[in-house]
Amino acid sequence: PVGSPDSNANNHAWLGNSGNDYFMEVTTGKQIYMVSDGTGWTAEHSVNAALGQFEHCLVDRGCPVNTHLFSGIDDVERLLEIIKQAAKEGAMLVYTLADPSMAESARQACSLWGVPSTDVLGPITEAVASHLGVSPSGLPRGAPGRNFALTDEYFRRIESVEFTIKQDDGALPQNLHKADIILAGVSRTGKTPLSIYLAQKGYKVANVPIVMGVQLPKTLFQVDPEKVFGLTINPVVLQTIRRVRAKSLGFGTEARSNYSEMDYVREELEFAGKIFAQNPGWPVIEVTGKAIEETAAVVLRLYHDRKQRCSMPRISKRY
Amino acid sequence: PVGSPDSNANNHAWLGNSGNDYFMEVTTGKQIYMVSDGTGWTAEHSVNAALGQFEHCLVDRGCPVNTHLFSGIDDVERLLEIIKQAAKEGAMLVYTLADPSMAESARQACSLWGVPSTDVLGPITEAVASHLGVSPSGLPRGAPGRNFALTDEYFRRIESVEFTIKQDDGALPQNLHKADIILAGVSRTGKTPLSIYLAQKGYKVANVPIVMGVQLPKTLFQVDPEKVFGLTINPVVLQTIRRVRAKSLGFGTEARSNYSEMDYVREELEFAGKIFAQNPGWPVIEVTGKAIEETAAVVLRLYHDRKQRCSMPRISKRY
Numbered sequence A, B: 001p002v003g004s005p006d007s008n009a010n011n012h013a014w015l016g017n018s019g020n021d022y023f024m025e026v027t028t029g030k031q032i033y034m035v036s037d038g039t040g041w042t043a044e045h046s047v048n049a050a051l052g053q054f055e056h057c058l059v060d061r062g063c064p065v066n067t068h069l070f071s072g073i074d075d076v077e078r079l080l081e082i083i084k085q086a087a088k089e090g091a092m093l094v095y096t097l098a099d100p101s102m103a104e105s106a107r108q109a110c111s112l113w114g115v116p117s118t119d120v121l122g123p124i125t126e127a128v129a130s131h132l133g134v135s136p137s138g139l140p141r142g143a144p145g146r147n148f149a150l151t152d153e154y155f156r157r158i159e160s161v162e163f164t165i166k167q168d169d170g171a172l173p174q175n176l177h178k179a180d181i182i183l184a185g186v187s188r189t190g191k192t193p194l195s196i197y198l199a200q201k202g203y204k205v206a207n208v209p210i211v212m213g214v215q216l217p218k219t220l221f222q223v224d225p226e227k228v229f230g231l232t233i234n235p236v237v238l239q240t241i242r243r244v245r246a247k248s249l250g251f252g253t254e255a256r257s258n259y260s261e262m263d264y265v266r267e268e269l270e271f272a273g274k275i276f277a278q279n280p281g282w283p284v285i286e287v288t289g290k291a292i293e294e295t296a297a298v299v300l301r302l303y304h305d306r307k308q309r310c311s312m313p314r315i316s317k318r319y
């Protein structure tokens, strides 16, 4: 249940409140305020995951929720202003503030004004501090003098994203040997968004479309089969996705009927299935009902398990 | 400080422990175990942010840390096996487990075996539950019967990623009016990774390179200037980035000297600066020392502030 960046435009009305600088929000549902001295992505990610536990009442709008992200909040005045507004709207607050005195101000103001609040990173940071025997810096990521370092890792990630874009949709098959991961599947199995998701995690990904009657590039069969992943999907779900796609591309009725017709969809999936069967070294991943990040987790689990072999399946990183 | 997916290969040795199914890890530094019944990305994201507070000792490897991600852990046997291994390695545990009985098992086993542990989402989930007056489902995201829904939002995100890939590096300028956000800047200001980052958040992004002596597409000046963002960077830092780039592309000495030579870099940035000055409606963002996600936060803050005008600067979403 991910909100559209603009969806608030539909159901919110911002009314000027001439007495002061604030504006009253007239809206339905419960408000969740998220405040960070950084980007706010950690708070947003955590709230998203937590809201997954309330899907049963979110899907039918039984318990409508609006989130409001305030990022880059590094002074106490703005912090208190936001909490005051949260109190007015009956919102709850989720925050990540590196400076202990800012975090403490948030805690106190919330308790004073009756705003339920949760410090997302405080407990982990404390646990890590005592595990490492080192005190946290207390400095927000954007603090003066704290510059993001141009590490090898940084360059590697950017290179992965650029590589992956260039290799989209079967382009440049002569480069397949340079990829860490190669995804193969019929149209609309999510190859492109999955490739990009993995690229941002630092993997060079190529994706190769399987189209009935079209020969796959030879290079696909020359690379290490351990890095090739087949994607498969339930034909009924695929048909639904293809119909949406055909509409948005404005396909003519003829082209559309071929592309999203049930018989064709089934045949093409069988065609892909045969190729997968001929290449037993490629794991085949069922993507039906999975979000992109869920399929990504499965791909990476397999990818790392195969590299480690003898250990407990895990993805390890060094800091 | 983001670890390379493969960096563990360098400093870990996995020794078979023939007496049982476990393997001992011989490694330096402190271990952080992360366990999720889902993808593990929430735990990973939170640990990453928390580790930002220890950069002062991570950069010089004064306090080396290894993280280990275990995703899709939905039965208690595997959970206990992992915690036992964590105890052996003197690791701490960070977990996200939707099923309350799994979370309770983790808590108890950790306390029994002396593994410091933190439940990342438990507190937020409880706070949201009492804010909404609704009980959490207790079902992990991958639980049988729980299928990811093909929402409009899902299709919109995929479309954004596909649009953004097609519009990379100034391609198809006739489509600029279809973009939500347009990024303009000289080579190596991070336009491509920033575009992709924003695309995954659901925005259609186009990026347009500024190259000295090359005319910008006319369409760039025909679109709403409120959606165009200029990127600028310190020339010394840009030179460093370009040198790395030139090396990795294997430029000849001549091409390289032009592209990453200080005079040229400065002149090109001035050229860009003039274009920005001629288009005062475009906000100009300084990317020096900022991670991609930090620049993304600045872009989106401005983007939403301009849309909302009269409200407190925020990014609102509806669930």
Ligand SMILES: Nc1ncnc2c1ncn2[C@@H]1O[C@H](COP(=O)(O)O)[C@@H](O)[C@H]1O
Pocket: A036, A037, A038, A039, A040, A041, A042, A043, A096, A097, A098, A121, A139, A140, A141, A142, B001, B048, B049, B050, B051, B052, B053, B055
């Ligand atoms: N690299 C970093 N260095 C220091 N603090 C960080 C870093 N990354 C994230 N944080 C902090 O972690 C919290 C969450 O960050 P963000 O996800 O950017 O909102 C904020 O308090 C940030 O200041």
Ligand SMILES: Nc1ncnc2c1ncn2[C@@H]1O[C@H](COP(=O)(O)O)[C@@H](O)[C@H]1O
Pocket: A001, A048, A049, A050, A051, A052, A053, A055, B036, B037, B038, B039, B040, B041, B042, B043, B096, B097, B098, B121, B139, B140, B141, B142
């Ligand atoms: N859409 C969702 N529905 C139910 N639970 C979710 C959802 N997204 C995340 N979670 C839960 O939130 C925690 C973190 O998820 P993840 O980031 O996938 O590891 C896990 O316990 C997941 O089961």
Ligand SMILES: [Mg+2]
Pocket: A169, A191, A192
């Ligand atoms: Mg594609």
Ligand SMILES: [Mg+2]
Pocket: B169, B191, B192
């Ligand atoms: Mg580029």
